[in-house]
Amino acid sequence: MTGKKELAVAALRNGTVIDHIPSDVLFKAVRILGIESLGTAVTIGNNLESGKLGKKGIIKVADVEFDQATLDRIALLAPTAVVNTIRDYNVVEKHPVTLPDTITDIVRCANPKCITNNEPMATRFHVVSREPVTIRCHYCNHTVSGDKAQLH
């Protein structure tokens, strides 16, 4: 992050910065992270200039580090996102989100005739393409792109 872009949002002492989120999925990402129910300081920036993405979004959350399952969900719709862990104003860890080969019980199948929408059971999707992200239902074989996936 350059100093100029840093100014767009407030500095963070401890917490998580999720950067390089495509602007069009930023608010979906906000929902996945469960930010509405957090009591800590949250800064959301959108439509910021980004060389890679054109327009990007950024989310800064004070005093929270997200678990892997949550970050897997982010990977599904924003595979470009980068997670920074901040302690005492320093980035102590920085890594891109990674999409697992199989996604269990996160995505709802869009096919109304799929068994997963008619039985009390976990869904399962296989990643069939990473760029762009495309996932296939383990049960009914319907495919959907990552940014259109309906999340539980």
Next chain:
Amino acid sequence: MNPNSLVSIADLTKDEILDLLKTAEYFERHPNSKILDGRVAATLFFEPSTRTRLSFETAVNRLGGRVIGFSDASTSSSSKGETLHDTIKMVSNYVDIIIMRHFLEGAARYASEVTDVPVVNAGDGANQHPSQTMLDLYSIYKTQGTLYDLTITMVGDLKYGRTVHSLIMAMQYFRPKFNFVACHELAMPDEYKRFCDEKGIPYTETTDFSPEVINSSDIIYMTRVQRERFTDIMEYERVKDLYNLHNSMLDNSKDNLRILHPLPRITEISYDVDANPKAYYFDQARNGLYARQAIICRALGIKPEEMTNE
């Protein structure tokens, strides 16, 4: 989970496919081998399909096994709100193999995951119907003497026709060439064309059911063009007769050409084709019996003893 379950044709390796074809061939010569003596099969048809059910039940009976089950969800416990999970668990206590058809897609996959009894998918909605694919393969193998290097022309509804999609998957091992003949609205989905590209399988795509296509074919696989598939009824009216096969269209076709169709047909193959020796769709249906006998034996891990001595 039983490793011998058959839910999708993609579950089978090339060797397993060839093995099933050999076993089907054996049963064609010995249709009444009583090798299932004392075994019980369940045919659970949550969605009625008389044709498929009779074929499976005949297969079990000719092998000397017994059948329990239901032919319609309204007579089953699922009509009382029982989950598929619980129905499968209950039936698993009684039988050696479950043959099931369901209107929900993925039902057979899920069933195979909740029981140790082998599950054979007899159709799950618009998704998979592997025994149909095996009988298609057996029909091709039998009429051509090989599965290798054949030109297969698929005609009609290539968008929703699960039989043609599964056939592409199954033929990937045998250096096929495909011709896809359909109107724009029912064209082969990109997913399957991409599959062909990845596997280096050549194909042509036309809207015209032309003499060139017909005369280059070893197999013509006809499918039904259904009105309800169209968003635009005018489009249906315009194209519905373009993909019909008449006997005169076969005048310059190859001698080894055979016409396949999963049946039932409506108008897509005219009756004057039936008498042509190249018409194979009724024999194709009979091959379903042998293919299903082979699938049932594989699922139960039983091989006809005499097969090894032949």
